[in-house]
Every structure is written in structure tokens, then in C-alpha cells.
Amino acid sequence: xxxARIGFMQGRFSVIEEGRIQAFPWQTWRDEFAIAKxxxxxxxxxxxxxxxxxxxxxxxxxxxxxxxxxxxxxxxAIRSITCDTYIxxxxxxxxxxxxxxxxxxxxxxxxSCAELGIKKIVVPLVDKGSLENKDQEEELLRxxxxxxxxxxxxxxxxxxxxxxxxxxLKKFIAKFDPEHFGINYDIGNSASLGYDFKEEFPAYxxxxxxxxxxxxxxxxxxxPLGEGDADIAGALSALRAGGYEGNYILQTARASDGDxxxxxxxxxxxxxxxxxxxxxxxxxxxxxx
Numbered sequence: 478x479x480x481a482r483i484g485f486m487q488g489r490f491s492v493i494e495e496g497r498i499q500a501f502p503w504q505t506w507r508d509e510f511a512i513a514k515x516x517x518x519x520x521x522x523x524x525x526x527x528x529x530x531x532x533x534x535x536x537x538x539x540x541x542x543x544x545x546x547x548x549x550x551x552x553x554a555i556r557s558i559t560c561d562t563y564i565x566x567x568x569x570x571x572x573x574x575x576x577x578x579x580x581x582x583x584x585x586x587x588x589s590c591a592e593l594g595i596k597k598i599v600v601p602l603v604d605k606g607s608l609e610n611k612d613q614e615e616e617l618l619r620x621x622x623x624x625x626x627x628x629x630x631x632x633x634x635x636x637x638x639x640x641x642x643x644x645x646l647k648k649f650i651a652k653f654d655p656e657h658f659g660i661n662y663d664i665g666n667s668a669s670l671g672y673d674f675k676e677e678f679p680a681y682x683x684x685x686x687x688x689x690x691x692x693x694x695x696x697x698x699x700x701p702l703g704e705g706d707a708d709i710a711g712a713l714s715a716l717r718a719g720g721y722e723g724n725y726i727l728q729t730a731r732a733s734d735g736d737x738x739x740x741x742x743x744x745x746x747x748x749x750x751x752x753x754x755x756x757x758x759x760x761x762x763x764x765x766x
Contacts, residue, residue, distance in 0.1 A: 481519045481520055481554070482520065482723070482724045482725060483518075483520065483724070483725050483727070483745055483748055483749065483752075484518065484519075484520025484521055484522055484554075484556075484557075484724055484725070484726050484727065485513065485518055485520070485521060485522070485726065485727045485741055486499065486521075486522050486524065486559065486689075486726055486727060486728045487501065487502065487506070487509065487521055487522060487523050487524045488500055488501060488502040488509075488524055489727065489728075489729070489731070489737060489741055490502075490505075490508075490509045490512045490513055490516075490737055490738055490741065491504070491505040491506075491508075491509060491737070492505075492735070492737075493731055498699060498730075498731055499524065499561070499728070500524070500526065501524045501525065501526055501529075501533060503529075506534070507543075507547060509521070510547040510548070510550070510551040510553050511551055512738060513551070513553065514551040514552060514553065516738050516741065516742055517742075517745075518553075518741070518745075519552055519553060519554060520553070520554050520555075520556065520724060520726075521553055521554070521555050522555070522556075522557045522558065522559055522599075522724075522726045522728075523535060523555050523557070523558040523559070523595065524558070524559050524561060525558060525559070525560055525561065525562060525586060526561045526562060526565060527561075527562040527565040527566045527579075527582075528565070530562065530582060535558075535586070535589050535590070535593070536585065536586070536589055541589065541592050541593055544593060545593065548593075555593060555594075555595055556594075556595060556596055556597055556724060557595060557596070557597035557598070557599060557636075557687055557724065557726065558586070558590055558595050558597070558598055558599065559599040559601065560583070560586060560598060560599060560600055560601070561601070562579075562582065562583070562586070563600050563601050563602065563606040564601050564603060564604045564605050564606040565605065566579060566605075567579070567605070567606045568580040568583065568616075568620055569608075569613045569614075569616035569617045569620060570613060576616075580620050580623065580624075583620075583624065584623075584624055584627055586598070587624060587627045587628065587631065587633060587635075588627055588631070590631070590633060591627075591630070591631035591632075591633060595633070596631075596632060596633050596634060597633070597634055597636055597661075597686060597687045597723075597724075598633055598634070598635045598636065599636050599638055599661045599687060599689075600635055600636070600637050600638070600661075601637075601638040601661075602617075602637055602638060602639045602640065602641075603638060603639065603640045603666065607640055608639075608641075614649070618652060618653075621635065621653065621658070625654070625657060628657040629657065633657070634656075634657055634658065634659050634686055635657065635658050635659075636658075636659045636660055636661040636686045636687045637649075637650065637658070637659075637660055637661065638660070638661040638662075638663055638666070638689070639660070640666070640670060642672070643672060643676050643677045643680040643681065644680060646660070646677075646680065646681055647680040647681045650681055650684050655684065658684075659684045659685065659686035659687075660681055660684045660685045660686065661685075661686070661687045661688070661689060662677075662685045662687070662688050662689070662712075662716075663688075663689040663691065663728070664688070664689065664690055664691060664692075664707050664709055664712050664713075665689070665690070665691030665692050665693035665699060665705065665707050665728075666689075666691070666693065667707070667712075668692070668693050668694075668695065668705060668706045668707035668708070669693040669694065669695060669696060669697060669698075669706075671695055671696070674708070674711065674712045674715055675715070678715055678716075678719060682715075682716075682719050682721075683719075685716070685721060685723070686723055687723050687724060687726065688716065688721070688723060688724065688725050688726065689726050689728040690702070690709065690725055690726065690727050690728065690729065690744075690748060691707075691727075691728045691729050691730070692704060692705035692706075692707045692709060692729070692730070693705045693706065693707060694706055699729070699730045700730055701729070701730045701740070701744075702729060702730075702743075702744050702747050702748075703747065709747075709748075709751060710751040713725075713748070713751045713752050714751070717752065725748060725752075727741055727744050727745065727748070729741070729744045
């Protein structure tokens with residue numbers, strides 16, 4: 478298994494801000510490239526939020542040029558982005574002009590991603606972004622239809638992360654063109670909802686394009702890998718057996734002692750072991766000097 482397929486969620490190498498497990502690291506986003514390289518990571522998933530959206534470096538030409546330079550300098554790939562905009566203010570729950578402006582914002586995000594070669598755009602339909610009724614689902618379908626031309630031009634794929642039960646998610650994703658729409662599978666979130674990959678993968682496994690790795694307790698919050706109710710080893714084995722060829726992004730619990738880099742390196746080794754079904758050889762220690 479190519480170790481470059483195991484990446485980290487942007488911000489996981491930075492201090493926790495305001496108690497938020499995930500946020501765009503405004504003070505340290507540049508630093509994370511070099512820190513990640515030092516610890517042997519070569520893959521990052523970008524994070525974008527609705528607050529200060531247009532200040533995010535992804536959203537300006539100057540910012541994108543700087544990102545490109547940092548990627549080149551640190552041998553870092555960014556192949557996916559998580560749009561936390563959808564768990565903050567989804568367009569399909571807004572009315573009137575706000576609905577239009579939020580959808581326009583998303584189209585700008587997709588176009589900006591195209592300039593950096595970011596092909597997987599994670600749209601989380603969970604928490605505040607969860608689809609609560611048929612009207613919201615229809616509005617989402619309408620909005621995504623308007624984004625489709627941008628996807629065709631860029632070759633990008635929108636991957637939905639959903640809290641739907643497997644049978645419902647199967648019906649939902651069937652409404653979207655498989656060339657440009659897929660599923661982001663979050664191992665920990667499924668465990669917290671009480672879902673079983675043995676039921677999930679037969680329903681929609683062929684549509685999975687990106688994977689988030691975390692552990693959670695049933696009906697509970699994120700915990701360190703191996704301390705929750707997720708069968709991570711089983712899920713990874715099933716993904717591999719099913720021919721999954723995408724990336725694995727560590728969206729893991731933050732370190733209680735503040736050693737976030739050390740925690741990510743431990744988690745990476747655990748994932749390598751599960752994926753390869755053998756002891757992973759961890760090199761991060763010698764890279765710390």
C-alpha cells in the first residue's frame with residue numbers, strides 16, 4: 478500500500494483553538510506543510526469554513542500561488558477538501574438571496590480547487606448539514622445540478638458524507654451521476670450511528686471515493702484510534718478487498734497532551750498495520766531530529 482495514500486486533515490498538526498477539534502489553522506497553515514513533511518506525511522486534506530471564507534488562501538489567486546509553492550517545496554499533495562461550510566450554513570437550508578449567495582460561494586470553491594488540482598470535494602451532510610426533509614433534499618439536487626458544469630470542466634468529484642442508513646444512502650446516491658458524485662466514508666461516524674460496514678459496503682461500496690479515519694463511541698464523540706466502537710481493521714480490510722483505490726485521511730482525535738504530531742504518527746502506523754495486515758515500519762522517530 479502506497480504510504481502517500483494516508484494523509485491528514487489540515488489543522489491536525491496545530492494547537493486546538495477554542496476547543497474545536499477541527500478548524501482552519503489561520504495562524505499556522507503555512508507551518509503545517511513543513512511540520513507534516515518532517516514527520517513523513519505527503520498528503521493533506523484542506524479545510525474550508527464559511528466564516529472568513531474569502532480570506533482562506535484557497536479563495537484568492539495570490540493564496541493559491543502560495544499554496545502551490547508550499548506544496549512543491551514540501552513535496553505535499555492536496556487531493557481533497559472538506560467543506561465545513563455545509564455543517565455551518567448549507568445553502569439548501571437558506572432562503573432567498575442567501576440561498577443563491579451560498580451556492581455561488583460553493584461554485585467558487587469548486588473552481589478554486591480546480592486550479593490546485595484538488596479532485597475530491599467532501600460535502601458533509603451531517604450535524605447542521607443533515608438533510609431533514611424532502612424539500613431540503615430536492616434543493617440539494619437542484620443546487621448540485623447547477624454545479625455539474627464546473628465539475629465536468631475540472632474533472633472533480635463531489636463526495637457526500639451522510640448520516641443516512643445504508644439503504645437510504647444507496648437510494649440517495651443513485652440520483653447522482655457516478656462520474657462526478659460519490660461518497661466519503663467516515664469509519665468513526667458510522668460506528669457512532671450504529672451502522673455496520675458489512676451492510677454499508679454491499680449497499681454503496683462502489684461509490685466510495687474518499688475515506689476519513691476516526692474512532693468514536695456508539696452515540697458518542699471522537700476518541701483515540703482503538704478506544705471506540707469502530708471496527709477500523711475490519712472496515713479497512715473490506716475496503717481493500719472491494720478494490721478501493723482512494724486515499725485515507727486521518728480525521729482523528731486530538732492529543733490530550735498536546736503532542737499532535739506524535740499522535741498522528743502513531744495513528745498512521747496503526748492504519749498501515751491494518752491495511753497491510755502486518756507490522757508497519759515506522760520511520761517518524763528518526764525524522765524528528
